[in-house]
Amino acid sequence: MSDNKVSPTSIGPRRAPVKGVRTGPFQLRFWDGWRLFTLAVALLVLVSLGVVCFSWLTPPAEIWQHLRQTLLARLLLNTLWLVLGVGVLTLVLGVSLAWLTATCEFPGRRFFSWSLLLPLAMPTYVLAFVFVGLLDFAGPVQTLWREWFGRAAWFPPIRSTPGVIIVMSLALYPYVYLLAKNAFQTQGRRAMEAAESLGCGSWEGFFRVALPMARPWIAGGVLLALMEALADFGAVSIFNYETFTTAIYKAWFGFFSLTTAAQLASLLVLLVFILIVVEQRLRARRRFSTARSSAHITRLTLRGWRAWAAAGFAGAVLLIAFGIPVFQLGVWTLSSFAAEFNVRYFALLGRSVALGLGAAVLICSTALVLSYAARRHSDTFTHGLVRVANLGYALPGAVLAVGIFIPMAALDNLLINFGETLFGWRLRPLLQGTVIIMLLAYLVRFLAPGFKPVDGAMHRVTPSIDEAARLSGLRGVALLGRIHLPMLRGGLLTAATIVFVDVMKEMPITLMTRPFGWETLAVKIFELTAEGEWERAALPAVALVVAGLVPIILFMRHSER
């Protein structure tokens, strides 16, 4: 980055220049452990992306010509609408709700503060099939509507651009909410009080002080939501809404051209890379320093209609994004329970949870190391590696699954052939179909949602804190354990929660890399919804949501203390 001297903070806002500072037993050499590890993770991601991007070695086929002539304009427009719509709506929902629950006092605030995060456990495709089932012409709502107002009564069509945007935003706003709330809680009311003492009204203070200060976290949350929206296939196909992702699937499953699919996918990667750079430009050249723990917050007490409006707004969002879908899933589950339930469900649940936990541990530790590496090395190269490592989240799952599978199969083939020619063994593939491969694939896909909160928390550990600790004789592991980890705990828990839930919801990678006979809840949902059996899919969906709720509630309890 060219402005390296002006701002060493190309990854985050409060990145401190630590060059020349020696912490712990490690010397600052060019190839220290931090950087080597970062390189290894970036390479893992690069290999997967490479498979996708090397598709350009094959010249574009006639399919390109066809797509350009018939579909591309509409696809781009649809994708643009989706990005704009989901971006704005998750921003508005996430920030307003975070602001209300973090800095204001109103009836039910404590409850909403954690419960507004519950929709995180609801996979986008589940929310999509619930809303299409409820609100489409044949669904119960419109049926009732016609009974009341006659056959010709107009009803807003759910399978439309606004419909997709609203449903997707309801599923994705928790990313923004979670990160923004974190930021508002940290900055506390002090900055606002200062602003008010300088004559700003509370609205003005919000827009001129609190919002800009929280910008890096908000931008990070919106970026996560957008990456998720761009990579989504399940929800858009339920709406039959054509986006870049559906074109990728069409090229692959329809035209059987994985090359064209990969070429399209690499454009998507490029788009997301641009988004990431834009996000970082938004944060660059700013230094944020106030760090107050949430214990010091004094909240603004809302009174009268304001109080009720706040409660009503939070309640409405919670009801639409979580209450109604859960109720509908419950109704479907009751009608299909006898036919669908059997003992195997416990195994499905167990595997989903185990995968989520394993991935959460792996990804959080990786994110921690990367964040430290970026902190220790403020150069462009290291930060570039970190950025690359975060790109996996942008790719539609099925494409990424291929990107991961092809090199691993190649490695397996190498090992097998090696064993055969050297020792005459007839071997099975060693890597494919092992849980290790699944976890590595999840690492590539979900590093970004794990890294964002950890890295955000890392910014709070200012160099002066390190200095102070060192002066009192703390260094190395002791410094990490007694000073850093407590400060990073919130970020690590946020990351672990998001990753755990995301991994349990994930379908394409799980489908492609799992061992034989390894069904999970998400796989079960895929099998049933693929044939339109939504009612039967309600049971695994409910199990998935409930399993996701546990860590979310635990996490929110923790952060509320």
Next chain:
Amino acid sequence: MSKLRIALLAVLVVLVGLPVAAVAQAQEVVVYSARNEHLIRPVFEAYTRETGVQVTFVTDREGPLLQRLKSEGRNTRADLLLTVDAGNLWHAAQEGLLQPVDSAVLAANIPEHLRDPDNQWFGLSLRARTIVYSPERVNPEELSTYAALGEPQWKGRLLLRTSQKVYNQSLVAMLIAERGVEEAEKIVRSWVDNLAAPPFANDNAVMEAIAAGQGDVGIVNTYYLGRLLRDNPDLPVALFWADQEESGVHVNVSGAGVTRHARNPEGAIKLLEWMSSEAAQNLFVDANREYPVNPVVTPHPDVAAWGPFKQNPINVARAGELQTQAIMLMDRAGYR
């Protein structure tokens, strides 16, 4: 001993130990299946009960399964590839992922137009895609062919599933095979003009919308109707056999082929033969309300109640050959 040495030793032990533990056993048959787990597991379990042969399988979409086979090359564990839609099977053969099977049993059990001319794959269940209508608002005498659904009388009354779905791609491919690209495109355009609502994500949604009165006619696979009627016998949707005066109802298959690099090809062929046999065919189709491919087997009573129908005798492999053209045609015609 230094830590480094211990680590190196551990790596060595793993590298030497794992392969020995992983040397393959020959008895089991390994299947890659794009047919859903809940439909296929009972079939494999029955086979294991009958023969003692273990069937190991993994399910996924067709695209990733084919890619998986390809990437694994000659080291794949898969003996049998099981998928829905002839187009997918045709592509698997085209990519050199299957091998020809010379089996008198399969030749006897499966009609010629439902298997690959080169014997690389075999249909195991028959899927008929035909017209459904609202008996309240449509007189079945008004109905005749797929093409006729584009006539002006169906303006604002037709409902379709998305063109993304391979079943519609195969249907249009068959229209191309019979009538040529130009006429097929005209038909698809006329369908699009007649749509009462944007195309749906699945066949069930099409029929539910007909029942609710959003449209009056649609095109679906019969087994979806069978499953809906099983759960809700009073659903006001009825079935019409299309093109009976002409070439017959468009049929497709779910089927399987032995993989080129199968380790246990004999086991795979035996399983394939068993699935096409009288004993297994009902097991294979009843749960999903499909038609058996083996002509001596009678379908499930609910399915038989729709009566006999004339099938389009064109080999289903044509759907695969013409799939690309079909998709491009639907894109041009604005069929989403």
